[in-house]
Amino acid sequence: MIRIRGGCIVDPANGVDGEVRDLWIQGGRIVAPPSPPVSEAEVLDAEGMVVLPGGVDLHSHVAGGKENMGRKLRPEDHREHVRPREGSLRSGSGFTVPSVFLSGYLYAEMGYTTVMEAASAPLFARHAQEELEDLPMVDKGLFITLGNNHFVLECLARGEEELLRNYVAWLLRATGAYAAKVVNPGGVENWKWGRNVSSLDEEVLSFGVTPRKILSGLAESVRKLGLPHPLHVHGINLGQARSAGTTVDTVKTLDGLGGHLCHLQFLSYEEAGEGSSLFRSAASRVATALEATTLSLDVGQIVFGGATTMTSDGPLEYALHRLTGAKWINDDVEGEGGGGVLPLSYDRRSRLSAEQWITGLELFLLLRDPWRLALTTDHPNGGPFFCYPQIMRLLMDRSYREEVIATLPPKVRSGALLPSLDREYSLSEIAVITRAAPARILGLRNKGHLGIGADADVALYDRVFTDGTPCRCAKYPSCRRALSRVRHLVKGGEVVIRDGKIVKEVSGRRLCVVPPFDESLEPRLRKQFSETYSVAFENYALEEGEFPHREVVPCSKT
Amino acid sequence: MGLRLVLVTGRTLEQAAGMHKGKCSEEYRAAVSRGEIAPENLAALSLAEGGAALLRTEHGTAEVRLFSADLPAGLLFLPLGPFANTLVGDETEGTGMPSFKGIPVEVELL
Amino acid sequence: MTERTEHVTCTFCGCLCDDITVEHEDGRISSVSRACPNGRAHFLDYAPAPRLPRIRGEEASWEEALAEATRILNAARSPLLYGLSSASTEAIRKAVSLADRLGAFVDSTSSVCHGPTGLAMQAVGEPTCTLGEVRSRADLLLFWGCNPAASHPRHFARYSTTAKGRFVPEGRKGRTVIFVDVRLTPGARSADLFLRVDPGCDFEVLTTLRALVREKPLREQEGVCLGGVSLGVLRDVATRLKSCRYGVAFMGMGLTMTRGRDVNVAELFRLVAELNTYTRFSVIPMRGHGNVTGADQVLTWQSGFPFAVSYARGYPRYGPGEFTAVDLLRRGDADAALILASDPAAHFPSRAAARLASIPTVVLDPEESLTARGATVWLPTGKAGIDVPGSAYRMDGVPLRLRPFLAPRRPSDEEILGRLLEEVTP
Structure with a gap:
């Protein structure tokens, strides 16, 4: 039993905001205070500290084929960012694309205990799962891409809804995945013939379906399967001036079916003016459309500095290659999709980068309900995940935000909505967008809060007071520094960081879903494999032994 | 003074098969000491098919048997293996990769 | 009683054919079907009976051999871990952990194979695709400096020239096949077009081709080296490359082992990237060993770098030409070596092999290879995909499960490396 004594608890999911009391842990869970009190509990002194649930990152690229291509592509990213081996902890290297052990340590040191590989x-799921096995300190899950999958496209073209649902269930199980995702639906298939899609009603070459049909068909399948997380959507036209229009259309298409719109910042632009080659923020249009629905989003905020873009959106990476000339990886994947990798840097003097930065912050500040929003940088696309505390500060501290805005190109500054937004996030709201909301959006009932029965993932931060000036963010003026690094971290009921030092490496659990499916699917699958795949049907699905530390998250049949 | 050619080493099915049988087998030795050159080069050496010759590069020497093959004049092909290895240097020009292909080689009759 | 196992994956080469049928009886493989000659031998020549380790050629118990191996690794100041590429991914993960703990150098057979390809990728990127896309879509195939008929015998039928796919239902007739090499290899004989390049002149040919693709005005000039190929032929090739629907280039040692090395490969990768202005084009390096791609993957996810890594300072550093095995041996920088599933004594330049023979070596190998024969300690382990489970990565990065079909009678690499990991002092 562990007793976290005298901490200031911020647990918005349970309506707790700054209550000073003890927290009790047993068997990996938060438990009620024992009565009569027990004396043999291990005590973690939290006096003067802020106690938050462990952070939950619902969209990050930390492990798998593309992430590893990014690492391999960029030795220049790693040379000056190294971490020596320490005791039983492994060494590592990398800044925007850190090696896998290092990624786990950095997440833990920031107070994060759950990460989804997006x-x-x-x-390539087997690769992602093998790498996730080496990602320490966090519970983790995997999203698989379905929006350009030939079997899916064929089911939709033929109107075989039940077969599609069955296939989605089978595929999630075969890959040990947690959620279903679409990336530029139809656009990646078209890219294999050098094309893309620019509207939801454009045809996917030789399949006779449209992006709209893919979105609604898959969202419906996911809903009917009762998966804990709705369809995870990376829409069409990402990074382009016409993206806000198609995002609003996507929002309308998914309304009522459910869906999570990821890194929406990258999809909320409009033309800067008639015939202009530049774009500007259309965050308010997108936020207004979202307010009318129950869909959730994560922002994908950019951070000025180095990044590595990596996405299953193959044509997007090619467009970036044409734009910047940077070294470019593309990977077309048989029958399923594709992707690419390209190094990129966000420069505050660049009008495009500044617009992207503004768009993200506007989304954060305009969307009134923080419960539908998660903080992400779409790591490492918008910047590395360990920059989250900087974003927290931008949200909590208006004066800091103004300081940064003042460094942006005047032309961008003058037309933007952002300087007029005076909202400041409270610490409790930060806890929502980094813990409670992402856990709720993911359907993880035991994560993101500190109520009885919750997973004992607890992050303890020092409060850093400067000169005693009161601040709206829970008397937390130096929040950036404070939230950058935990003092102590409890993961799954074990103290893994003590006084800022990792004292125990844990492997974390593999979150997955096992929706029911009907075996009658098999003949069709076999046909698909012999026609499309270069591997045998018998060798495709992962065996249970291939991903240990499994935790099955139940589906709710609706 | 022997004939000056360019040595290219590479994979062959026989060399690969020899690898399984163990690298001390006769089959493997025969497979990896089998050099190939253009018929006109073989004729210039006045060598019969399978005749023995000494190969010399700046890195070492190897005794091989030479056969004519459909190769451009000036090229000598030798399968990867211990014979080729003696002819290859261990300089990598900063890449880790020695020059296994395109090495000036002199062929002498034994 | 004869048992039959289907859908077995062969790990001899980077094709990882996963449609092999194996018949076995009393723990011995009696027949193999569908495999190429290399694959058949991979299965049939493996004797899975347990063998005792050897210390300096003399049989010893496993405990003695592990103790000696531990002593060698502990006594070394800068040990080298080399090979990896024929081992399972799980064994490679353990090997890299061991290198991290020992502060060792770690390098895979990549460095004498597609190491320069990795350097090219790091310089200019790499537009690529999986082999199933080649089968389904490719109407033009360009083989440059590779000889699949010898190194990847089933490549043509399973994935490329003669395979039939969704958008190329007519198979070979629906594809244009171009071979570029210094000699007419068996595979090149079946090509629609063969370009014979002068040895060491691939870069010149590639650069010219790039210029022609971009429609730069070029004319034949006396004394200007075009690598043995005429401008007219190259013009024709450039037109074909630009006018195909989905092209794929395959490249091999003809580019990486010859003058220019990584620079040759980078030029090909640039050409492929630029062709995407006109059509779709990808490139797939013809990776050799069954799991050399897995060695790249694991080293990259654990250290950040694909090969040529030094942990000597307690953190990973990347040094092609410095921490690569041949260079370490040439300079005498490694004072002991652990060799996993590879045979450098047979494949390194003689001088490097002689250096290796002069330092204490611990060799994990199912076969008594040339390196194993010269080893201080040889540990005869099982073979992944036959009597040991694991996974391997195909040349295009597709990971496959290796399911054993024989009962294990030898310890796995993974187990032995796990033991060493516990025993060695950091």
């Missing part, structure tokens, strides 16, 4: 083609 995209793998199902064919």
Whole structure:
């Protein structure tokens, strides 16, 4: 039993905001205070500290084929960012694309205990799972891409809804995945013939379906299967001036079916003016459309500095290659999709980068309900995940935000909505967008809060007071520094960081879903494999032994 | 003074098969000491098919048997293996990869 | 009683054919079907009976051999871990952990194979695709400096020239096949077009081709080296490359082992990237060993770098030409070596092999290879995909499960490396 004594608890899911009391842990869970009190509990002194649930990152690229291509592509990213081996902890290297052990340590040191790898083609799921096995300190899950999958496209073209649902269930199980995702639905298939899609009603070459049909068909399947997380959507036209229009259309298409719109910042632009080659923020249009629905989003905020873009959106990476000339990886994946990798840097003097930065912050500040929003940088696309505390500060501290805005190109500054937004996030709201909301959006009932029965993932931060000036963010003026690094971290009921030092490496659990499916699917699958795949049907699905530390998250049949 | 050619080493099915049988087998030795050159080069050496010759590069020497093959004049092909290895240097020009292909070689009759 | 196992994956080469049928009886493989000659031998020549380790050629118990191996690794100041590429991914993960703990150098057979390809990728990127896309879509195939008929015999039928796919239902007739090499290899004989390049002149040919693709005005000039190929032929090739629907280039040692090395490969990768202005084009390096791609993957996810890594300072550093095995041996920088599933004594330049023979070596290998024969300690382990489970990565990065079909009678690499990991002092 562990007693976290005298901490200031911020647990918005249970309506707790700054209550000073003890927290009790047993068997990996938060438990009620024992009565009569027990004396043999291990005590973690939290006096003067802020106690938050462990952070939950619902969209990050930390492990798998593309992430590893990014690492391999960029030795220049790693050379000056190294971490020596220490005791039983492994060494590592990398800044925007850190090696896998290092990624786990950095997440833990920031107070994060759950991370979702946001995209793998199902064919590469085995790779992602093997790498996730080496990602320490956090519970983790995998999203698989379905929006350009031939079997899915064929089911939709033929109107075989039940077969599609069955297939989605089978594929999630075969890959040990947690959620279903679409990336540029139809656009990646078209890219294999050098094309893309620019509207939801454009045809996917030789399949006779449209992006709209893919979105609604898959969202419906996911809903009917009762998966804990709705369809995870990376829409069409990402990074382009016409993206806000198609995002609003996507929002309308998914309304009522459910869906999570990821890194929406990258999809909320409009033309800067008639015939202009530049774009500007259309965050308010997108936020207004979202307010009318129950869909959730994560922001994908950019951070000025280095990044590595990596996405299953193959044509997007090619467009970036044409734009910047940077070294470019593309990977077309048979029957399933594709992707690419390209190094990129966000420069505050660049009008495009500044617009992207503004768009993200506007989304954060305009969307009134923080419960539908998660903080992400779409790591490492918008910047590395360990920059989250900087974003927290931008949200909590208006004066800091103004300081940064003042460094942006005047032309961008003058037309933007952002300087007029005076909202400041409270610490409790930060706890929502980094813990409670992402856990709720993911359907993880035991994560993101500190109520009885919750997973004992607890992050303890020092409060850093400067000169005693009161601040709206829970008397937390130096929040950036404070939230950058935990003092103590409890993961799954074990103290893994003590006084800022990792004292125990844990492997974390593999979150997955096992929706029911009907075996009658098999003949069709076999046909698909012999026609499309270069691997045998018998060798495709992962065996249970291939991903240990499994935790099955139940589906709710609706 | 022997004939000056360019040595290219590479994979062959026989060399690969020899690898399984163990690298001390006769089959493997025969497979990896089998050099190939253009018929006109073989004729210039006045060598019969399978005749023995000494190969010399700046890195070492190897005794091989030479056969004619459909190769451009000036090229000598030798499968990867211990014979080729003696002819290859261990300089990598900063890449880790020695020059296994395109090495000036002199062929002498034994 | 004869048992039959289907859908077995062969790990001899980077094709990882996963449609092999194996018949076995009393723990011995009696027949193999569908495999190529290399694959058949991979299965049939493996004797899975347990063998005793050897210390300096003399049989010893496993405990003695592990103790000696531990002593060698502990006594070394800068040990080298080399090979990896024929081992399972799980064994590679353990090997890299061991290198981290020992502060060792770690390098895979990549460095004498597609190491330069990795350097090219790091310089200019790499537009690529999986082999199933080649089968389904490719109407033009360009083989440059590779000889699949010898190194990847089933490549043509399973994935490329003669395979039939969704958008190329007519198979070979629906594809244009171009071979570029210094000699007419068996595979090149079946090509629609063969370009014979002068040895060491691939870069010149590639650069010219790039210029022609971009429609730069070029004319034949006396004394200007075009690598043995005429401008007219190259013009024709450039037109074909630009006018195909989905092209794929395959490249091999003809580019990486010859003058220019990584620079040759980078030029090909640039050409492929630029062709995407006109059509779709990808490139797939013809990776050799069954799991050399897995060695790249694991080293990259654990250290950040694909090969040529030094942990000597307690953190990973990347040094092609410095921490690569041949260079370490040439300079005498490694004072002991652990060799996992590879045979450098047979494949390194003689001088490097002689250096290796002069330092204490611990060799984990199912076969008594040339390196194993010269080893201080040889540990005869099982073979992944036959009597040991694991996974391997195909040349295009597709990971496959290796399911054993024989009962294990030898310890796995993974187990032995796990033991060493516990025993060695950091």
